[in-house]
Amino acid sequence: MKLLFASDSFKGTLTSEQTVELLAKAAKDVFGEIEYSGVPVADGGEGTTDAVVAAEHGEWIETEVCGPLMEKVKARYGKLDDRRAVIEMAVASGLPMVPMDKRNPLCTTSYGTGELIRHALDQGFTDISIAIGGSATNDGGMGCARALGVRFLDADGHELEGRGEDLEKVSVIDVSTLDHRVALAKITVMCDVTNPLCGENGATYTFGAQKGATPEMQARLEAGMVNYRDVIRRQFDIDPDSIRGAGAAGGLGAALMVFLGGEMKSGIDTVLDLIGFDSRLEGVDLKAARTGKAALVR
Secondary structure (H helix, E strand, O other), X not given: OEEEXXXXXXXXXXXXXHHHHHXXXXXXXXXXXXXXXXXEOOOXXXXXXXXXXHHHOOEEEEEEEEOOOOOEEEEEEEXXXXXXXXXXXXXXXXXXXXXXXXXXXXXXXXXXXXXHHHXXXXXXXXXXXXXXXXXXXXXXXXXXXXXXXXXXXXXXXXXXXXXXXXXXXXXXXXXXXXXXXXXXXXXXXXXXXXXXXXXXXXXXXXXXXXXXXXXXHHHXXXXXXHHHHHHHHHHHOOOHHHOOOOOHHHHHHHHHHHOOOOEEEOHHHHHHHHOOHHHHOOOOOEEEEEOOOOEEEO
């Protein structure tokens, strides 16, 4: 009997590899001698790049970017081949990077995530998948877009940095200076969050508190996000609140789709595509897969 085990890690307890070994041991107890293989998977959250690079025997590319508070940090992303790269927002703009006493989404930015995308474009990648779980930000993705050339201007024409506190100041969005290579690349956004940009189920009120926002901060951030949404509506004739997942990662989902033309896809589906999961099933008698939210046995 030939078996395939595909497992996400159990954060803080078991790695994907350890889970595969435990499943194999249990299968041997039931079926006797077996032939098996294992592959790490993930659902688009933290650890996604690790799983994909391990499964595809990819390479790591390291660079220096700005962290959530614009501090310099080392970050890396995965190279699968000469065309495909996998980026994880959490390594550049992730919540664990911000000390508890400094968690304030008015002050954080997704700029470093944009720098990772820009670096991947510099390396010639044209198919870039981005996992956007675990963010420390609520900037509407302005920081990320700014790192790629988009300019956010206030009423006086001054350029904004792209932090959460800047949402309320946005008056004009200038995309004329957006990196031209973005239009030549396929951008896939890995996310299973369906929240809109604004409202009680939007980015601020659903995720703001876990990033350090007090009720007062949330009220200010939400008012800013509404302003940002309205500018996008006015200039681009796009309503982010009608886009499923626009509120993901503090609104980064909106920026990646509106400014970069990204396509939002299920995290686990994207991972399975990246690792060629269907081809791994050939000749397999039993398939057992486990992600953070689901399990499957066939």
